[in-house]
Amino acid sequence: MNFIQLFAGGQGGQGGGFLTFLPMVIILAIIYLLMIRPQAKRQKEKQKMLEDLKKGSHIVTIGGIHGTIAGFKGKEKKSVILKVDKNTNMTINRSAIAGQVGSVDDSETETIEAQN
16 A cells, blocks of 8 residues: 555545645744754854954853953964963863853853852
8 A cells, every 4th residue: 555545544645745745844944944043143153253362352251251362272273371360371162262241141151040
C-alpha cells in the first residue's frame, strides 16, 4: 500500500498538495523571522565589536568585571590583558567580553542576587 494512502484516511490518494504543507511553511517562516534572524544579527554585531577592540578600550566582561584593555596576548590575539586597578591585571579570553562600557545591557551579563 502506498505510504501517502495510509495517512490519507482512505480518500483514494487525492490530497491538497501544497495546501497540506502550508501551515508547516508558515511556522518555519515565523521561527526564522522571530528567532534565527535576530540571533544571527546580534552575533555579527558582537563579532564586529570584538574585532574592533583596541588598547585603552573600556569593557565589561560576561561576569560583570569592568576594566581597560592593557594589551593582547598570543599570535592570534585571543587573550586580552585587562587592567582592573592600578596594580591589578587579568588575562581573559576575547569570548568573555560582553561589550564596551555604556553599550552593555543588563541581559548580557548575569546577575546573581543573594537570597534572604
